[in-house]
Amino acid sequence: MLTEFGKIFIFLLLAIGFVGIALFAAKLIRPHRPTKEKLLIYECGENVEGSPWVKFNIRFYVVALIFLIFDVEVVLLFPWALTYQEFGFYGFLVGVIFLLILGLGMAYEWRKGDLNWDRTKPNIPELSKILTNKNVSNVKIDEQIKES
């Protein structure tokens, strides 16, 4: 006799089997004529350039975390807003305490400077610094002067 979980397990097996059979059947039937363009990651559009594993600013994570907190707050406040009249002053107080704690978290982030988006300073080469660096060859110095 199957339990309820046993039925779910059979569904799981069926789902895996369905995908496997479909992919296998497609591989048997479909024509196989690869070209360079077809094998690119983006078949239509720009050519791939460089690795996707580049460093990006850690502040994106901070912003994402702050967003997540306030997103969850909204989800939790909807049921409260729908029913708080039934609970009267007590329900109102509970919601206010919840909002106060969240507001405190926001104030904390603000005060700690996590909301400031500091720009990276452009690295402008200076002639005097380059000339004192003896390891740099003359050709490179000329190039850097032209660039700056």
Next chain:
Amino acid sequence: MTANTEIFQLLPHLVIGVGIVLSVVIEISTKKSESILPWFTILIFVFAGAHSIINVYDYQILFGGMYAIGGVTAIFNFIFTIGAAIMVLNAVDYIKKSKMNFGEFYILVQSSVLGMMLMAGARDLFMIFIGLELMSICFYVLAGINRSRMGNTEAALKYFLLGAFATGFIVFGIALIYGTAKSTSIDQIVFAYEYFITDVLFLTGLALFVIGFLFKIAAFPFHMWVPDVYQGAATPVTGLMSTTGKAAAFSVLIIILSAVFTQNITNNFEILFAVIATLSMLYGSIVAIAQDNLKRMLAYSSIAHAGYMTIGLAAGNIESVSGIIFYLTAYAFMNLGAFGVIALIEGSNEENLDINSYSGLNSKSPILAGFMALFMFALAGIPPMAGFFGKYYVFVASIKADLTWLAIVGVFSSAISVYFYLRVVVYMYFKDSTSSIIIKNSFTGLLAVIISGLLVLVFGILPDTLFSIITSVLSY
């Protein structure tokens, strides 16, 4: 029961909960928060610990069976709060010295202690999970609090990845338990334990749940994160993780298996726990011999101690529970003391962790050498210290449960462990100093070491003060 008494019973939790919010306010409102927050933290911890131990006989179930107050929970709360207070006292100068003097440190410690208290008091699987997450997430961050050091970051990342994996086991276990028992209330699960345990799915769920917590207590096959994390994390943080974190995980194991302990039901996990205990004790003791780094040595010794406590779980009777709780209390204070001494000696950049740094310590700082010797004797289980009675009660319980061979393995393993504990003592007293280490004067750090040393001695010379409380609490 009126609402007023409920609030009075929950005072320790409320004080710490409000304390976290107030700490955040202090942190953002004053520039001098670094000098206020440690004392504020210690104050609320000492209050919560004192309140718990005074109301230890006042056992109550609150919130419709979701949460318990008093009894064993109160003893666990005492371990968590007083242990954390000693750790904070020790950390005041340490975190200034290693330039990680963030107010967040204290807020995270308070949050993790609140999580442990929720775990110890929970009578519902979801409450356990909330407490566990609150504790673990704070520990992941605390392990990496010193961002400028590579070892710290490595420890935090390893702890986070493996801890998240273990949490997955626990959640899956909870899902299977709920699926078969159709309830998340631990009282109901314990009440019909004998009926449920014949169900394979329930047994699997419980096994997954237990395995997740065996990871948290650092027992043998789930120990691989311990040495790196304990070595990498800042020393006071390691002290907190290895003592109170272990106690919190054990509190959950004791609650979930309480049917076995109190109702004389056959212990299905006896073989599992006996094998894990044997392997942890022997592995921890033997590998610790080869360690020269003191923090790493104490990490392996922590695995061995998890093994001794797991003997109590294998024995599965009421004496073993009181033995485990006594052992956890003793272990908390002796380990915190040992890490306290290490934190004082290791220098500002963790350069004096090697055992050679301890050679000739007696001539430089007799007080520190004396206390380190005390903690090493206590960890090895030499009679007048608390560590001996912890092992004694656990071994007696296992003999009563017809597991004499396990007690023999335990004694054998603690005989091995004497070697690496006493090696430190030999270096301190019988070797000439080779390195010129400078021990910075830290009054608070020394005070923390002295307090934990006194507690180890008190529980060792008068073990009955604590043990009688534990047994009388367990009898109802």
